[in-house]
Every structure is written in C-alpha cells, then in structure tokens.
Amino acid sequence: MKETESPDATTEQKIKEAARTVFHKKGFAATRTRDIAEEAGINLALLNYYFRSKKKLFDIIMIETLDIFKHTMISIFNDKNSSLEQKVELIASNYIDFITNEPDIPMFLLNEMRSNIDDLMEKIPVKPIVMDTVFYNQYMEAVNNDIITEMNPMIFLTNLLSLIVFPFMGKPLLQKIDDADDAQYEKMMQERKKMIPVWIKSMFYRP
C-alpha cells in the first residue's frame, strides 16, 4: 500500500497500477508477484485471478508503457503548426517533464529491451514513427536549404535524445559527483529544457 494507490479504483486497476510501479522500478526478474500484491494492498491470489501469470501482467505493462512513448513521439513529430526548432523545444520540454514524473521508465524500457528487442519491435514499428513524419520532412528541407550542417537526421536525433535522457539514467552517478540533492537535481533538469535547444542549435545549425 503506497502513495500510488487509488483507493476507489477497481481491484484490476489497483493491481495494474502497482505492477507498473514495481516493474518500472525493479524490472521483470527482480520483481516478485508478492511485491505487486503488497503494493496494491490485495491478496496474491487475485493477481493470478485477474492476469493469469506474472509474465502476462508484465507484457500488458510493457505494451502500455511503450504506447505512451509512441503516442508522445507521434504527436510531437507530426505537429504541422510547429517549426523544426519549435519541435526540438517541444521534445525537450515534454520529455523532461514526462521523465521527471516517471523517472524509472527510460531504464526500464532500455533494460528490458536488451533481452527482448525483436519481441517488442514487432509490436511497435518504431522506424515509420520517426521517419514518416513532418519532423523528418522539415529536417530534410533544412538540410537542403543549408540551414543544418548534419545530413543524417539520426545523428541529430541521437544527440537530442542523449542530452534529454542520459542525465536521468545517470542520476545515481552524476548526483553523487555533484553532491546535489533531489531538488537541486530536478532544478538542473528544468534548466536543461531551455539549454538543450540552444545546444542543439550550436551543434547543428549553420551560424
């Protein structure tokens, strides 16, 4: 029973919320179904009653977590009313807010992907999500107009995601180096919302 619990939710919802929390934090292998039951404030047997097995419950959580990412990406990458520069601001701002609220998700996804890539990628066709987008077309146009110096959009995207995501994944290490408490660290992340677009511009835009 924890702060994540919604007392008036259905049992099924409570179990899923708890599973989300625990799986995200500890990963599949380190999670015990007992942890989930306790977190949900229900009996262990109910977990199997509703979801049949640990693996089936995990798969549901994984799909839903991937879907959140997918939809966030699709909506930002396909916004027709924003310029390329504005999209970079949107991506930085939205993902930093998102990961601040769900700090375990990046490690969870990339860690579980290590073992089950092909499984997962069947369900989420990630290439068209990035390549068949307004973002991609705008990027190529900027390259053709000599506004951007890097021809390969993957390099651009890799660096953008690196600057956004890595500071969250490396937090346990970076925080110790800097002697920062959680509030200071979050403030640093908030400041990165403004700085990342500036940095990206100095890296890739012709001066």
Add this chain to the structure above:
Amino acid sequence: MKETESPDATTEQKIKEAARTVFHKKGFAATRTRDIAEEAGINLALLNYYFRSKKKLFDIIMIETLDIFKHTMISIFNDKNSSLEQKVELIASNYIDFITNEPDIPMFLLNEMRSNIDDLMEKIPVKPIVMDTVFYNQYMEAVNNDIITEMNPMIFLTNLLSLIVFPFMGKPLLQKIDDADDAQYEKMMQERKKMIPVWIKSMFYRP
C-alpha cells in the same frame, strides 16, 4: 562454454570471467548461478566452493567493474600533459573504444546502481575522482579566461558523457529506427570519436 573462455585459465579465473559476462549481460536478478557454471564450463558446485554464494561473486564482479571505470577516469582526468580540449578527445575516444569492447557495462552499472547506490558509493568515492583533478582546474581556468561559456563543470561533463554513453545504451531502439546493422552502428560510433569534441566545442566554447 563460450568464446570468452580461456581454456588454460585456473578454474577460479574461468568462473570469474563467466560471471562477468553473464552478470554484465543480464544483471544480478536475472542471472542464475547455473548460467554462470555453464558459461564457465564447470560444475555448479564449484562456484560455491570458490565464491561461497552468488551475492559474494556478484560483489567481486561489481567492484572490479567499478575499478576499471575509476582508473580510466583518474588517469585521463589527471593527465598533466594534455590540454582541456585534448582531454575531451581522449575521454571520447577511450570510452567509445572501451564500451565498444564491453557494450553491456554502462547498462549494467547504472541499472544495478539504481537499487544499491549508497552501498557502492562507499567503495568508490566518485566526487574527488572528478573534482580533485587536473581536468577540473583546467576547466575553471578556461572559465576564468572567458574561453568557456558554461561556468558549471558538471553541465559540461554531463553533456559529454551523454553524447558518449547514451548511444550505446539506446542501441536497441536507435538501431531499429535507423535500420542499421551492427557494423554500420559501430562505424557510427567510431565517427562520434571525432564529432563529439567538435560538438562540445560548439556548445561550450566562445566562438
């Protein structure tokens, strides 16, 4: 029994090599001592004979893995014969080579750190390793001489590490987006050795 095996090594060494490989790839929770025994080509009982328990063996591997990182950092950060710009090149080049050979280590370390930060940080005092260094002094001097625009060395270091490490951790995802095979992906990493110092310069150095 695998390509990592050294046939003429002592049994103890073979078990440690195998444990390294399997723990790095799957993490503590997902690793079975039987996996390690099989990888080492020895009997399961020998693992306990030499190392008493799975946890004790894991702790040894973890300490050794952290030590590799520590020594690499210390030696680069304290080189008196290299300028700050050269250090950035060295860090990018050495770490990209290192992680190319040991691609599981970043995920392994950061993932296991999530649960056991304080445990580990007692053993590796990471702050002085970065702060009491030639690198730090050179950075501060560059700030005072108005060569560098960002006053906080942590921001500089965070971005540098992000650009180096994240592409490895995000490989399962990024590789799918780009439809790249392993050879292409490694080539991309090699090119980043040259590009990262250039990018860092455009982000932080006064033009």
Add this chain to the structure above:
DNA sequence: GTCTATAGGGGGATAGAC
C-alpha cells in the same frame, strides 16, 4: 470476487564420494 492453504517447480547452496 476475495480469501487461505497448498501444490509444484526452480534455483541457491551443500553433503559426500572420488
């Protein structure tokens, strides 16, 4: 739907022969 009790199996660890 929700509980208690328990079956069933996997995995860490050990006993004991060689």
Add this chain to the structure above:
DNA sequence: GTCTATCCCCCTATAGAC
C-alpha cells in the same frame, strides 16, 4: 579440486472454501 545427488527455501500459480 571436482563431480553427482540432493536438500530446502522461496516464489509462482492453483484449488477450494466463503
């Protein structure tokens, strides 16, 4: 030191009462 056989606990999953 190295093996086979086995113990035993913990964890997933189910049976069955309510």
